[in-house]
Amino acid sequence: MTILPDALLYVDGKLRAAEGGKTYDNIGPWTGEVVGHAADASAADVEEAIAAARRAFDTTDWSTNHEKRFALLKKLHALFVANSDRLADIVRHEAGASLVAVHRAQLAQCLNSWENLLEVYPKLAWDKDYGDKDTYGFTTHRKAFYEAVGVVGAITPWNFPLYINAEKVVSALLVGCTVILKPAPDTPLAASIFGELAAEAGFPDGVINVITGSDPALAGELIVTDPRVDLITFTGSTAIGKHIVRQGAETLKRVFLELGGKSAAIVLEDNANFAQIVAQQLLVFHAGQGCAVMSRLLVPRSRYDEAKAVLKASYDAFSTKWGVFDDPASPMGPVVSKKQRDRVKAYIDLGVEEGATLLAGGNIREDLGTGWFIEPTCFVDVTNDMRIAQEEIFGPVLVVIPFDDEEDAIRIANDSVYGLSGAVYSDNLDRALSVAKRIRTGTISVNGGLxxxxxxxxxGYKQSGIGRAWGVEGLEEYLETKLIGWRS
Structure with a gap:
């Protein structure tokens, strides 16, 4: 049953169908059925979007008119807030989000973080004075100027589509770039809505363009290899991130990436509320489909049996509290697609083959409906060299690893190609901070801090990415530095 409106392309200021009216089915994770249709862009559609973005950057005042950009992005934010109910429907039906996820990371965090960007934007420096320097017998005054890098190709994933689309689109537009947004095929309307509301807000033609398509690679390949595109920002798997870097090398394109993770939560033995902390580590929010989730739980060997008993009770208690579309208290629904469900199940089967003990879950749940449901799953008796401990599963699968002492915990946490997030819990704050500083990761929570x-x-560090998103540092990723020296 069709629930959502069609996702249209937005190219050069026009909401329109793809070339030849071609569309593809938008499949809902909760039911596995068609919930809408999306424009299926051709190579010609992508070409038009790139040309429009290039033209808007090169021939208009978009990159230099700071006040105009800021006012339009504030207006666009207000339109997103006004359309919150529509946006909630989109992420529920496209991304399989539960109501808890909608009201946290899916929609609320998108709108709040967008507002944060508007708040930090005035802190962005547009120039820096380096003073005078006497060289070769004369004095030169030196000053750096910061300006928009140009045309940005933003390639985004399906797990938190509104939030990640906003991060890339708003950051790039705020500093004066023009954008081609290419979303994952699974979540087209969460991108198309940016074009629809940008048109309503009165954005200039070509400043933002949205290309949807059934082929996960076609539009992205064209955008990454085109010399008219100056920068690629990508969030997704590490494997695809490496591919984009290789492709962009031919035109020496600037690339920054937010990639995978296999983050560790370390619960030290000195926690008086050890059981409560361990019980809170269930990997269930949005079915574990997040790059920054804690998918490795590290607990002291001296309390390993206690931790296993706590987790067993917690997973048993949660077993009836997920997978209901209208449940306002459930943090977990289906995974995004049959392909993803089957991938997660393959990793669960692998964990059993590797010798880990399945403490909870592990099953596909067809009894919950025709959608892509797989149980919250927990493995114990895991060693860090197992594939389920090293590879990103991107599903509701937690692995629990014992450590001997603090040094062993740090070693295990850092024994990963990834370094995106992490957590440390200790009743001794100085100890927790000391451990946190030694974890090779881009963000880390101490005692539940955010x-x-x-x-x-x-x-992230290592293979979790290159560069930073959000904040002033995230805005600066979209800037070039021009240094001018002059003689008085």
């Missing part, structure tokens, strides 16, 4: 917000830089 290090992720729209006014803060977010990104």
């Amino acid at each position: 290090p992720i917000n729209g006014d803060l830089p977010f990104g």
